[in-house]
Amino acid sequence: MATIGELRRALDDIAHLCLAAGAKGAAKDIKLITEALGSIAHSDAVTVLSTIRTRIAEGRTKPRAGRNGAKRAAPKIAALNDDAVAHHLTSLRNAGTNRQLFDMTFQALTADKSLTAADTAEIARRYSDTVTKYKSVKAAHADISKAFVRQARFENKLR
Amino acid sequence: MKVNQLIKVIESAERIYRGNGDVAVADSLTALSDLCADHQTMTVAAFAKLVANAAKISPQG
Numbered sequence: 605m606a607t608i609g610e611l612r613r614a615l616d617d618i619a620h621l622c623l624a625a626g627a628k629g630a631a632k633d634i635k636l637i638t639e640a641l642g643s644i645a646h647s648d649a650v651t652v653l654s655t656i657r658t659r660i661a662e663g664r665t666k667p668r669a670g671r672n673g674a675k676r677a678a679p680k681i682a683a684l685n686d687d688a689v690a691h692h693l694t695s696l697r698n699a700g701t702n703r704q705l706f707d708m709t710f711q712a713l714t715a716d717k718s719l720t721a722a723d724t725a726e727i728a729r730r731y732s733d734t735v736t737k738y739k740s741v742k743a744a745h746a747d748i749s750k751a752f753v754r755q756a757r758f759e760n761k762l763r
Numbered sequence: 764m765k766v767n768q769l770i771k772v773i774e775s776a777e778r779i780y781r782g783n784g785d786v787a788v789a790d791s792l793t794a795l796s797d798l799c800a801d802h803q804t805m806t807v808a809a810f811a812k813l814v815a816n817a818a819k820i821s822p823q824g
Contacts, residue, residue, distance in 0.1 A: 606787035611795070614788045618776045630772060633764045633807035637795075640815035649791035652818070657798045659817040 608652055609645030612638050685723045688716065692727050696748065701756040710752075714745060766810050767803040770796050 606614075615638045622631040641652070692713045699705035713719070713727070721741050728744035729736060732751035738744040773796045781789035802810050 606791040610788055611791040614776065614780065614792065618772065622772070629764050630768075633769060633811075634772070636808060636811035637769070637814065640811040640818060642815075642818040650794045653791070653794040653798050656814055656817040657801070660798075660801070660813055663817070 606649045607645060608641055608647050608649050611649040612641060612645070615641075684726055685718060685720065688718055689723050689726050689730075692716070692719070693730055696727070696731050696752075699752075701752075701759045703756070706752050710745075710748065713748070764807045765803070766799050766805050766807055769807050769810075770799045770803065773799065 615634055619631040619634040619638070622628075622634060692709070695709040695712065696706070699709045713724075719727075721738075721744075724741050724744045725738040728734075728738060728747045728751075732747050734747070736747065738747070773792050777789045777792040777796065780786075780792060798814070799810070802813070805813075
């Protein structure tokens, strides 16, 4: 049964050997390990090393704490107002390429206070058939308008 | 230096100690290389910090 002191002496010998062979980096790194093993020389090396191994493994499995020591909260996923999203989407689609109808529907959409930014973004994505991550409600509204113009132009081309 | 390179050095030393009949030290070197084996991609400096922190809270050391 070797003690930590004996293991440290063995590591020192290995470091000296590395240094003699010109491997300064290896010698320096081995010294770092020697220092990391602590100063209590009489403890059983195998026991101490297995304890350290367990401690490190436990540390890995523990959830990481935030800067203030608080656990990180799971990211919030806002529930969509499905009914409102479906209602506005249907109105927009029903407007087709009719500008007046679209304007009315679009106004109703922009005036709807029950819609969150996520709801508006979802409407914009489904209406414009994209997967864009909108940075603002304004951007989502702009995309809806563009999608309407695109659709109207396409229909005009077909005529 | 990476930990996987350190393992090679330790294993070579372990064979020498075992060949010389110093089984106890050889066994402790085996335990050290086992500890290193879980962190092969780390640098030795980072690994040493990890060990030092674990050794501080360890009741043994």
